[in-house]
Amino acid sequence: MHTVFPHEIMAEHPPDPLALAEELERFPIFSGVSPAELQRLEVRKPRTPLRPGMTIFRQGDITPWVYLIRRGVVELVRTEPDKPPLRRQVREGQVLGRLELDAKEGQLGTAKAITQVELFAVSLESLARLRASHPEMESRFDRSDVIGQLRANPYLAPLEDIEIKWIADIVEVQRAEANIILRERKEPIFELVIVRQGRVRLEGEQEVHWVSAGAVFGYRDILANAPSRFRAVVESPTRYFLLPREDFLTIIARHPRHDWTSAPFAVEPLLRNVGIFQNLTLEDIRRLAGYGMRIHLHRPHHTLVVAGRENPYCYILARGAAMRQSITETGQTPSATIGPGAYFGENALLFRQAAEETVETLDATDWVRIHHADFLIFLNDHPEIEARLNLTPFQRQELEKIKKIESWQQEDERILFKSRRHWIVLARRLTYLLPFILFQLGLSAIYVLATRQRPLLWLELVIGALYLIPVGGWILIDYLNDYHIITTKRIIHHEKVPLIRDSRLTAPIDQIQNLDIRRTLISQLLRYGELVISTAATEGAIIFDYLPHPSIAHRIISQEMQRIRTYGLSRDLESRQRELQKRLHIGLEEKIDERALMETPPARLKRRPSPLPFLHLLGLQEGENRRLIWRRHWIGLIRITVPALVALLLSGGALALLATNAVLAEMPRNAQFLSMGLAILFSMASMFWFWWNWEDWKNDCYIVSDQIVERIYKKPLWFDEIRTTIPLERIQNVEFTRPNPLAYLLDYGNVDIQTAAQEGKITFEYVPAPAEVQFQILNRMQNYQRNLERQRQESQKKEVLEWLEAYYKLTASKEKA
Template sequence: MRKRHELVAARLRTCFLFEKLPEEELEYLASLAEVRRHPEGTVVIRQGDPGDAFYVVLSGHLEVIRMDERGQERTINYHVAGHYFGEGALLTGKPRAATVRAMDDVELVVFDKSAFEQLCSRHPDIKAYLLRTRVDFPGRQPDEVADVHTRRHPYAVIERLFFPMLVFVLWTSITFGLHFLPGAPLRAILPWTWLVFSALWLLWAVLLYIDWINDTYIVSTKRVIHIERVLLLREERREAPIDQVLSVTMETPTLMARLLGFGTLIIRTASRGDPIVFDHLAEAGRIQQVILELRGRARGYRVAAEKGQRRRILQKRIVGLQEGKTEPLMPQPPTPPPPPKPKGALYRFFDYFVPRMVLTKPGEVTWRKHWWVLIKKVAAPLLALFLVVVGLIVVSFFPLPLLGRISGSPFFPYLIALSIFLFLGLLGWLLWRYEDWRNDIYTVTTTSIIDRESAPFGFREQKRVGSLEDIESVYSHVPNFLAKVINLGDVFIDTAGSPRAYTFESVHDPLAVQQEIFSRIHAYREWKSQRASQTEMERWADWFAEYHRLVFRKGQMEGKSRP
């Protein structure tokens, strides 16, 4: 029995949750658990069931499947040796969020509910880590888990307070020195000036603290994110897909950083833009390893997906051959939707003059600039039109003596014509400005991003198109307090090899735009990987099917040749 526990303990160490535990503790944990083997196709846990166990993968591959509200299944993750799963339902008490199914023969270490509770009570650091990975954050996707959710080291606040603190101490010393000095000028108001200065300094310290707690570093199973908020002023959010990370460089720039154990991580992708920087980061070395490990997992995800797809294609082809079916397994291109029915003139009129900031069509989303930009564009022509209309109303309904003399003048018809031309000119100016706002659009399709800027009525058009595959990082920026109130901001999209970022300027809800782009990047890369893998596997399946056909035919011929 002890020998078995030692073997299980040695294999548990391959999971990073247990890699730092001493040998005796690992053997004790192994005694709490049991090893289970499941053949291919076994459902280990099922979506909606209560949580009853925690699992560590020793060998094999498993796929994580989630059924959406429409009843469609979608593979959202894979598990290989060294991974763990099943902790979410045990920690939260909620039903299982997904189904986990064996893709081949698997071997698992299983901690039942009581064993998992003992594990958490003996190692609160492991429980704390598992709870941290369940934390929510803005824009988190349903199948996304945050392995790191932290902020800057507290020294970052102290560093920014150092100079104000020095000034405060100096001012306090001067104030008290003058107060106790006989005959000092303005002695009566010195305490009040000190109180005002102290209040301002305290307010500054509180603002720095709020700024510190508002800045967040996140490393999830899908991306790295840096959220930078300045209270009531601006907000920036930079993120990059985890599998696009090329390098993670750790620096300890000062002696204080070495003494207090924090550093700076510089995260680079293939983009020519600025890297994502995690500065004043506690446990920078550990987080560097987490990023690299998650990058490896994300790339291994595709390997596991290809393996499962390869198995399914070969099985389907061979079974189809045995049943006499020869139809291709590659999915056919989707049938394009039928052309929309022509709309009436009244519908087109209202559709043109109703300013919509977001347009959703099958397979694409289009954004126009924020309505605040529209207001600024049309404010001047609208004001001029308003003044002209008010002037005409006053002239028409409130006759003035001067108007009587002007109406008898030979220039009166010219004045009327000039007024009409002025009105039409202002109306044309208004339409020009509205059309200028309406023509600047930003589109994300299932395969590309499009930044189109057009002059009104087709005079000029500039259009940039980029592939979702080339996107390396997405950066949103809310520039000021007013923009934060009306939810306006910019979204910058860095692509590999391009010196200039795509800019979705002054869009409504920049965080939602950023998340829409990211989700489409993930879906496109997953589709392209599956497509390439399926094409290759189809070729292999043809070869294996031909081999199977030849072997089957040879067996038939040998059977006929026997007496």
């Protein structure tokens, strides 16, 4: 028997790139990869075909290559003491070897050629580069994610980690769109279906069931050696794995005591146990099962939710035990153990909020988990079910809120507090009508004194209505359109006079530094006050004036500030534990998708159309690297070019008049040349003036990127240029204003950006759609802060893990000694 190592079987020179690309295109793993990218792969080919019995690699060998079988059959065998061997055959078009690009681990088994074999060897390093260029194909080139997905599947929970890795190299990764039939009733079954994400309808002879992420079907028919008992129809875009029948039977043969004919748990009875679902019909529950995911957490001390962090899930415990810890006002953290059937996060289905307690697993556990967005899709798909939900009045109210959002609100943003000014403001403004009322009474008195007759009542009412109703209505509308708002992400002061003026001052909650409540004697008696919200901005503060019960808003903002800071300062122990587990090879890390479905949740409100699709019409354009570039609104261009355009028209008209008028012919020749020269010179000067203003408008721009905001004022040619750049991290407040009726009508205005830097405030002037500009700045600020926090945590985590890893190795070597 001959042992063949990679350096012995490889040709001295790689194959011809063009011919190689044609060969590699035939392999499913490279479907969709361009020939140019295939030519850049580092590939080797044996000098001669491998003879039967030759060993390609041995179990435990660490090889930097993965092998593509061009012709022939290779058998991969794994042997372990006191266990049946694992065997599988790798045939033409398939991949042989580990596809974990970032894990330098040995091969799972010994590979031997059964027949004469031709193969290509592709370096793992070049595959890693290809994976970086095609993240959508990651699961083809790197099975690390597939391993984590299989480890988190409840049906596969009895398998050992090495067995999970074994089948991860075997399964086919598939995707199907809605209405695709995966399986017909009574057809032979050749693969086990493992759903990763999506929704599938299983139609039996008498019943219909729905399954989603984490479900496995086809195992009972395979074990009974029978055809399919149901028809499987894809209802939404679905990702799934196919495990060949023979490999499934080989794996479960190593666990003869486990009952593989039964599901780990029944989802539908667990859903029925949740409070808000108790009034749903059996059909409703079955449909709901297609919107929740089944997950398995293989090791203990997995933190599901953390008190103070936003939790978008409802969890139902199916197997195992977990511990709940609640933080009380005294700071104590009493704990309670929960078992199968317990659930928490029920309100998260209706509205996203911070978790009130921390939940951590105590041993291996199985869960049913429903995401807030998937539940919204469920209600949108089946609106008749909403009326049957068992909701409290508060829950019903919150459910109505999530159906719509304000035009400025983000999808994951929830309004915590919204209040108009105190009624004393309306009363004070209505006193402006007092002079008009006195004027009318005076007219009535003069009329009585002059005629000694009382005017008709209806006439007085009509005269009064002519000015009192419009003015009073305007005052009321103005009062009703002003708001003080607190959300889970920011505080907002909104001033709006319809068709006249509109402004919105916004500051992220994590930028707030101080909160002060100011009251006078009268405001204390009438229970209103002034809440002063200070950031690090160099100019002014945000003031919630005439705010009813300001202590309530003060408390809400303080709680949100504490929640955000707690989230930011958290060391993310769960993530560190998993990373340490991976580094020290202590079990596999579960990889669980965020949601059960791949569909986008339904929009809660038809927003005002974004101007972004019409950037070129509004003087905007999209730059590279997700930059947005705003120029001033075209009204600003008209304002500066109209004088030059008028001068150009006058000079052009004068030139045309001189060229066609007989008066020019009667002038002396020198006068003719002088008149025409002056007209031409004036026309050229007017053209230059117009061009200068046009270029001046075009050169001035406002830029928002993922890291900075920038304002550029640049004169044409080589004259002055002023460029002001501010990192997103220095921005404190952002306010937009539509200053007048024309700005309101044409949707342009100013955006003031308050900073903590020396430059204080910069203004984007005459920008189109100023509300959208403000939205983009705030959105990118939040993404930037989130990325900074993630990088900071990763840096800290890496440092701590390196220390722990070194400690672990030293301890292990000491114990061996």
